[in-house]
Amino acid sequence: MSGHSYDAEKYWKANLRLIGGSLVIWFLVSYGAAMLFRPLLAGISVGGTDLGFWFAQQGSILTFIVLIFFYAWRMNKIDEQFGVSEE
């Protein structure tokens, strides 16, 4: 890796940025919408209850799935772009 140390650093930064962005969403749907901001979202009703409750029991899980697939897809692209992928 020594010959590409500059690129390697940029690759790692790109990874950290992607992780950071994903974890912001991870935080917002679970700790945010489902817990901390639930009172703020109380006005939006979903099937007999409010949006925060829906996020707590359905929405956050669905978002987590999308996040992991998005991360895997983006990261594989970044691997290729920086030439560090396995093949």
Add this chain to the structure above:
Amino acid sequence: MSQFAINLLFVGASFLLYIGIAIWAKAGSTKDFYVAGGGIHPITNGVAIGADWMSAASFISMAGLIAAGGYSNSTFLMGWTGGYVLLAMLLAPYLRKFGKFTVPEFIGDRYYSDNARLVAVICLIVASVTYVIGQMAGAGVAFSRFLEVDSTMGLIIAAIVIFFYSVMGGMKGITYTQVAQYCVLIVAYTIPAVFISLNLTGNPIPGLGMFSTHTDSGLPILTKLNQVITDLGFNEYTADVDNKLNMILFTMALMFGTAGLPHVIIRFFTVRKVTDARWSGGWALVFIALLYLTAPAVASMARLNIMTTIYPDGTDAAPIMYEDRPNWIKEWEVTGLIQYEDKNNDGRIQYYNATESFAPEAEARGWEGNEFTYNRDILVLANPEIANLPGWVIGLIAAGGLAAALSTAAGLLLAISSAISHDLIKGRFNPNISDKGELLAARISMAVAIVVATYLGANPPGFAAQVVALAFGIAAASLFPALMMGIFSKRVNNVGAISGMLAGLAFTLCYIFVYKGWLFIPGTNNLADTPENWVLGISPLSIGAIGAIVNFAVAFVVARSTAEPPKEIQELVESVRYPRGAGAAQDH
């Protein structure tokens, strides 16, 4: 055919299926997947992780806790799924690149220290044994019901079955057996849920059904449920919680713990490439989510069904006569997990929340206290009976519950025994031990772990899912930070990591033991486990999140004030960050 015979038939058939697959896969395996060097497809691997992951806690216990706690117990749902996001982004791909088979091995190599490896082994054992206690409690409930014995007897039978199942060892390691177990447990979980959702709302998808209209009343299910239970003095199902801090920390402890539990991490080592480790996390969560999106629907609908069973003419009318109680109540009474006491001698089942604010109404109705109690761990198993579903559905859920408990217990016991025989005895005390000796040590440690877990499982420090949550807290406070820092920081050194793990583990265990009893032995707790006694309202179930922060902080401070890791270790950290050059995982 009696229900007892149907249950035996389903459980027996599912076991034959697992054994059959084990034999079949072994025959085909030499050229099929051993040559591929652990090359298991990410989707297959995702299913196997799902089977490993979903234990008695998820299958048997979780929906019962959500039914009782409503919104406040959504923590289990978010915690046990959100952890996969951390696992897939922060740990799995890099640990796969590192290419070793056990978690203590990674910690030992990364922190260039046998002591670090030893501490990791201790953390692993404490977390896994706690986890097995929860499995025992859950499996005991399942066996007691389906063999129609009392709950202690059920627990002992569960221990014997789990012991033989785990000693057969090889069976668990075969991915295709786990695929079969996953299929059995997911079908068993979702079929009753679909029936019940159709019955109550006409919507076949339970996760949508719980937000739809209740056909009988014309109200949304959750509105109807809130109405019925508040009429009887219970809290609203969807009520917000006051102590958000505790809720957040609890969710965090479950998420960090998910990413720190060795039996799941090991699964990511079996894929061929780093990219496959990333995809595996996503697929695992898809298969896990099938159950987790259904569980809250099972919870709310079962709670409503129990209420309408006991109050068939509405909450304003008199509850049912004890004599007319449905069959499921009679059968669960045999296990001692449902109890009835006719306090006002009117022969009816008064089931309500006997709080002070409800006292005037109770008095007006001539009620002298709540007469009906049920163990929350029975809810999922009793669910098909409560909803009057046919006998084969009940047999199916028996097989599913046992598949969940057995597959996870076996996985954990293997993690414990390999940590003791491989990392501890071979790696530390007796490097020259023969393969035979290593195997014997593994079996003995497995047996000891089962005996300890059975003893403590007879008086578990909580319901199955709560005990398991404690195990997650312990893993969160000890292993997760060490693994994460091992990848994301080049500066954290051997002394830092060891002090961090020890501080996190000691802090978390002490806080838990103060409330739950030292070494979980009943009666040895210093303070009653009630919210008033908790420091800042933080429950022992949530303390793992604080333990993780303690671990991170101690590790950073200690590492800063001691020598930085040697050059080759920094290069090792550098190399796990880049996928290129990941060979097949090395055999140990």
